[in-house]
Amino acid sequence: MSKRNIANPSPLGLCGFALTTFLLSAINMQTLGVTTPNIVVAAAFAYGGLVQLLAGMWEMAIGNTFGATSLSSFGGFWISIAIILTPGGFAIESSYDSLEFQHAFSLFLFGWFIFTTLLLLCTLSSSLAHLSIFLSLSPAFLCLALSHLYPHITSASTSTIAATWAPNEQLTFAGGVFGMLSAFAAWYNALAGIVGTGFTFFTLPVGHFPWSEHSRNRKVAARKESPV
Template sequence: MSAAETANNGALEKDVEGIAPQHSADGTSTVQPQMSTHEQEVARAAARFGYGPLAQVNTADAPLRPFGGEFQPGLYKPVADRKFGNPAPLGLSAFALTTFVLSIINMQADGITQPNIVVALAFGYGGLVQLLAGMWEMAVGNTFGATALSSYGGFWLSFAIVLTPGGFEIEETLLGKGSEQFYYSFGIFLLGWFIFTTVMLFCTLKSTVAFFLLFFFLDLTFLLLGIAYLQGGGAGTNLATQKAGGFFGLLAAFAAWYNALAGIADTSNSFFILPVIHFPWSPTGRSRREKSQREMA
């Protein structure tokens, strides 16, 4: 594969770097006519398996950038001329930890039934920090990342406002008018976020399995928790459905951490690159198949 082909493929994906142009004495740029056997093996393995342990990449010869954590579905193009770091792992980590704690409580682990401890996380980390990460995504031109991270930061802030004791007294006011008022209202609140997450899920269908699973698990979490509050009949939540929602919330939290690590780990700080598994119909998946076919020809 020539350097020109490698450059074209690089416009669609973050991939193993090709042969660098060689500069002659007069300043003109030339390319080596053929890749070495080792470079061909590296490119073929990367095209087949992607990044990760199966890629069999010699990190000393082919430095790899962090991949899969840009929070940008589709082409996964790196942001050109970025003046600061990738904000997506920060937002993903804030979302993951807050979701993890609430999901453990929803599953009533160790007999914990009240979510008050989540209020601090929802204000400080899942809310404020994630909202800031979303605004930084807007600054680098990532509309999807800005919409998702800022919205879920707003979710955690609104969640904390509802549950803050002695604050806006939303929970107390609704319970004072009958317990069903609070549970039905909160169920509708959660179902609204299920609809929003479904919209976000549609935008991940051309990305990676890791990215898709994050929104898929989160979508099921909102759906099940919304149903749990609506099914309780005003006397509480449907416990089985609530625990199921908590379980999928745990999966969403770990998927968020996985994508965050995929966006942080590179060969300067890690001995491995996490595989994110492109869908075969995605632009990157098609590009890799075409490149592999050219290499095998």
């Protein structure tokens, strides 16, 4: 029986993450004057959510624990964001008063900051290109979490609770910048994975750390090929 070849699902998952992150980060930076994130819902459900989740499951099938954990988790993250942002669909935001929602969303994002930092530590044994995704994504989550922790009032009211609160604009912008860097880092890693399959005339450097498994395997292979 011939061995069945399974394609590397990582570039697909990274592309789903990159595009959805790019879109939300552009809105957080108020690019082209767009400030309402409703357009993110479609990408978050379908591409960043479902497709990335499937890619994570396929990573599990090929035995990549890190890929399965990271891609599946961020697929779930984007589906969660889509549920929160769906206008009138799940009534998440309307179930809180304005300030309480900002603080609840802050807790949600702080949780993802902690998780992303854990993944960042794991990439220290991989490559510089892989590290760069989480090195920029972790501060993005931190800035966005803080933007909801320290919101500002957008409409006056006799009651602080009844007032309308919005995320801190400066911190949201900073989160958008870091998110944009993470999106392009993810696209770079995706492209590096695609061109490494031999279907193109070039490859992209990813900067494997000297202590990484890839570098160790290359050293072992070089010693085996060297004359005695």
